[in-house]
Amino acid sequence: MFxxxxxxxxxxxxxxxxxxxxxxxxxxxxxxxxxVLNIDSGSMQCYDTFRExxxxxxxxxxxxxxxxxxxIDQKLAxxxxxxxxxxxxxxTTKADAVQLGVxxxxxxxxxSALVLTGGSGCQSGNGRDAQINLEGTWNNSVSSLxxxxxxxxxxxxxNTSGVHQEYQQSTSYVGDAMNDRASSVALL
Numbered sequence: 001m002f003x004x005x006x007x008x009x010x011x012x013x014x015x016x017x018x019x020x021x022x023x024x025x026x027x028x029x030x031x032x033x034x035x036v037l038n039i040d041s042g043s044m045q046c047y048d049t050f051r052e053x054x055x056x057x058x059x060x061x062x063x064x065x066x067x068x069x070x071x072i073d074q075k076l077a078x079x080x081x082x083x084x085x086x087x088x089x090x091x092t093t094k095a096d097a098v099q100l101g102v103x104x105x106x107x108x109x110x111x112s113a114l115v116l117t118g119g120s121g122c123q124s125g126n127g128r129d130a131q132i133n134l135e136g137t138w139n140n141s142v143s144s145l146x147x148x149x150x151x152x153x154x155x156x157x158x159n160t161s162g163v164h165q166e167y168q169q170s171t172s173y174v175g176d177a178m179n180d181r182a183s184s185v186a187l188l
Contacts, residue, residue, distance in 0.1 A: 032105075033112040033137065034069060038097055039130050039187070040119050050113055054080070057097060057117045069102055069113030072146055077170075081148050100130075100187055102146040105137070107173040109144050112137060122150035122187050130187040133158045142182040146170040154182040 034053040035046040047053045054065035062079055066072070072080075080099040097117035105111035122129040129150065134142070145152050147170055154174060156162040165178045166188065173179070 032068075032110075034115075035112070036115045036117060037132070038117050039100070039132050040097075053113070053115050057099060057115050059097070069104065069115075069146075070109045072102070072109065072170075077146065077148060099148045100150040101148050101152045103138070103142045103152070103182075103185070104144045104146075105141045107143045107179075109146065109170075109172060111143070112141075114138055116150075116185075116187065118187075128153075128160075128186050128188055131160045131184060132187075133184045134182060139183055140180050142185075143174060143179050144172050145174065150187040153186040153188055154178045155184040155186065156181040158183050160184045160186045 050069040100116040
């Protein structure tokens with residue numbers, strides 16, 4: 001009788017443990033994405049690490065970025081803002097996409113990161129250089145941002161309409177008025 005009761009108890013405990021693990025896995029937050037959006041072509045590619053995203057967005061010019069976008073220091077920001085042309089083997093300049101800015105789904109530069117790139121930089125406040133609508137994961141989820149070659153202006157509706165806020169420098173929290181509300185971004 002004791003052996004049978006023990007087996008039933010073990011089977012019940014195993015079932016409860018399995019259900020608990022399944023529930024924890026189902027409720028676990030998805031791993032952050034590190035994506036690169038070329039605003040000229042509209043193409044987006046996502047990577048496992050921020051380092052891979054930066055390596056891709058700079059065509060291999062920067063290969064030692066941190067694994068997480070949360071750790072962009074001033075030195076890396078300056079390198080990302082630096083000259084986008086790399087000299088090829090023939091001595092000619094090879095065009096790279098310019099790093100325009102990074103938006104994050106969490107405050108304090110956390111969560112998923114979207115690196116914005118384009119063929120040319122911005123005039124930093126001298127008019128709108130480009131605009132994009134945020135889709136999928138990025139729509140209504142921006143909480144912080146890093147400005148690089150452009151100032152960023154968040155809008156709460158598509159096609160840069162509605163309520164908006166301009167950011168001239170990196171911002172660890174976009175504020176209650178724009179947090180998780182941006183549907184489009186203007187690059188200034």
